[in-house]
Amino acid sequence: MYVSEWENGKRTISDRYAAILRKLLGVTDAELRDIAPLPVAPSVDGYDELLSRIDAAGSVGASMVKAFNDQTELLRTMDRQLGAASLVDQMAGHLGALEDALSFAVLPAARRPVALALAGASTLAAWQAIDSGAVERAWRHYELAKRAARDAEAPMYLAHAMAEQAYVLCEAGRSALGVELVRDAQRTVGRSGSPRLRAWLYAAEAEMCAYAGMPDDCRCALDAAMASIPPGPEDRDPDMLSIFLNGVHLDRWRGNVLALLGDVDAVASLYGALAAMDPTFVRARAGLHTDLAHAHLTRAEYDDAHTHLRQARLLASRTGSVRQRRRVDTLSAQL
Template identity: 75%
Template sequence: MSEGLRTARKARGWSQERLIREVERYARQHLTDVASTASLKVYVSEWENGKRPISERYAQILRALLGVTDAELRGGSTLLARATTDGYDDLLARIDSASTVSHSMVKTLNDQTELLRTMDRQMGAVGLVDQMTGHLSALEDALNFAVLPETRRPVALALAGASTLAAWQALDTGAVERAWRHYEMAKRAAQDADAPMYLAHAMAEQAYVLCEAGRPALGVALVRDARRTVGRRASPRLLAWLYAAEAELCAQAGMPDDSRRALESALTSIPDGPEDRDPDMLSIFLNGSHLTRWHGNVLALLGDDEAVGRLYDALEVVDVSFVRAQAGLRSDLAHAHLSRGEYDQANAHLRQARLLANRTGSARQRRRIDLLSTRL
């Protein structure tokens, strides 16, 4: 029970004192009573040393703060033992249950994914770990016991979309291994659903895990393989997204010419108009305005002087509900101003970025902000 909390705390770079402050801050924000600071010091020490079990009340707070599942927090197995008197009866019952999953039920599951996506966009991923874990478990269970293709395909498609979202959320909270496993699940589900667009999207997002792990060139290879995998079956919006991701990863990998070529391909592929969702690819938000911000991000990574203008254009039209996107945009502006030696402007944007990143609890964005801050 002790290792889970200690590991999660250290993964965020928090001391025990910092964890206690965060628990107290959470309690104030959510009007929840917690023990005194002195008592919390004892509790945290005893939790991590296995001398005191973590009560559900505190476990709920810790899961929200650290962005971990209950099993990860407590250091226990994620598998639950199933006691049954007759294995075949139990198996058939679950197969029968999966066979009755209707189109309306799949729609309900997809609607739940959309709700989690909206909550993530506005509030961040840290507080959604339990909900997303339960959602994925229900979808995976339905797929595991679905027998015939007409039942499996819609469930697999729903699982592919939900797993990709869960993976990005895990990456945002710093849980990189969980992110990788979710992407692998998303790819398997997309293959099961015969959905090459969802497969390519999962592969390209997984490339970001490689990039942030220090292997950007391998990430470039994976995103290019994703584009080859989907081929002509990609919608124009997905194709623009894949090229933009390739441009960003090439910039990170020190491949400026390749980055600019991919960026130009993204700009020529994006459909006209304000619509940002593709009916065949709901996992992606991308239109010309979003691509302007991405364009500025890539130019900032390349040290291009035009980045500032592009990013200010994007700032004027950014959706205020996209809190994490706003934090990223402010970080991009800080990066662009730093490249021009404009330290006061960079510092102002970094302060705004940090406030927004704190609202969403994004460990990924905080790490980037900290790195940029060292250049001031």
């Protein structure tokens, strides 16, 4: 009854229900209540307000940029442990502050570090939107990330945003177009990208190829990813903080791709990744259990598939991941 009255405008959404619905639907408070932004009251000739904002943006120094990046890192940590649904409003406010700082920064020396911070924050926000099922918002965030990366003259960040945007296309059923976008991202960065980024791009290409029904291309891309990943446990690149990737993560990714191909070797890769996975990557762990369920289904090992689907469902519910719950439901329907 409440839902009908909310939709028809007969009852306003209380703060109590708004807090529940924001987490459930992965939307901002303004999106939930359909609130248009208030117009900014202009000054007498408009220039005073403009100059005030330009002066404020010009005062954004290295310490403020560090604060922006620290906030992004905090949101990234919270996201991987708690999920994206509870962070929508915080992420929207963070992006708004960065966009404001960039919009009124005049000189390139002031713009570039802010643009780089915005590129990293926007790709995080976009991936959170994918996880929440808000695909249009995800697409717009990736477009923002690409613009910011170009402004920052940062081809690695541009390539990363392009390749992640391919996942929106894949989720929408256009995986072949996603393959082309990932390959365009590889051409964008060329050999100037770090080895870790190149490995990530090859792995993304392999996943897109698996969805697109291109098994030979998929396996070639997987081999290239395995050949490119730097050795050792380190998973962060000082020039590309948006990516977490080392041998363990890549084994998990490889297992996921092999499961998509129906390859019986997927199980070994996935169990190896499960044993070595950082326990703070809660949402990734949900995805790994889903991958294992898929791999066991391929081998007609239904009891094992049930076990991993139960784990995946629990973790997906814990993080509010719409994307993972959708995968779990699809696999459950096959049992």
